[in-house]
Amino acid sequence: MSRPALLFDLDGTLLDTDPLHHKAFVSVFAERGRGLDIEEYKTRIIGKPNAQIMAEYFPGEETRHAEIAEIKESRFRDLLGGRADPTAGIHALLDWAERERIGTAVVTNAPRVNAEAMLAAAGLAERLTLLLIGEECPRPKPDPLPYRMAMEALGATPARSVAFEDSPSGLRAARAAGAHVFGLTSSLSPETLRGAGAHEIIDDFTAPALWSYLDALVARDA
Structure with missing residues (x-):
């Protein structure tokens, strides 16, 4: 058995960790002149892999998807800190x-x-x-x-x-x-x-x- x-x-x-991820995404989106409220984050982003998120939100920046994702994840880790x-x-x-x-x-x-x-x-x-x-x-x-x-x-x-x-x-x-x-x-x-x-x-x-x-x-x- x-x-x-x-x-x-x-x-x-x-x-x-979702509040931290949302905050990190908001900063990346703001640099591109758009917002991301918490409801959109919950319905369109939460749980998805970065490759899918990058393709949906940054269709004109294909060559920078990996870079954008790493910027977001680095900001998330900074927000996380060493203890949770x-x-x-x-x-x-x-x-x-x-x-x-x-x-x-x-x-x-x-x-x-x-x-x-x-x-x-x-x-x-x-x-x-x-x-x-x-x-x-x-x-x-x-x-x-x-x-x-x-x-x-x-x-x-x-x-x-x-x-x-x-x-x-x-x-x-x-x-x-x-x-x-x-x-x-x-x-x-x-x-x-x-x-x-x-x-x-x-x-x-x-x-x-x-x-x-x-x-x-x-x-x-x-």
């Missing part, structure tokens, strides 16, 4: 996963340098060591491939995998990969999360609904 797996998105799931509070309950959840010998991975569209900076700032770098980076996969989220690759690396089947996401693209990817998906309300409404594929909605990792599901998951192994 395959073992269960816990698969975590990063931005907005393990850390509430992770989402409530994550350490207890990882303690439980270690006791139950359940595999864990981070599945994110963030660039690796960002992912490593965020995990270090939140004190999670030594606890979550398997990183599936979207731009390093043949296809990033919303394609399910990064989640499928994480399951394979952990020796888990979709039916025994639990994913945590906060964006429509991530939710669609996890759901298409066959995982049981919890949507976190860090940025979007429960209705939006359900519409994108979340099976259940939680505010953080202390939610009773999450622990009830996990208890039932391991009980099947007993």
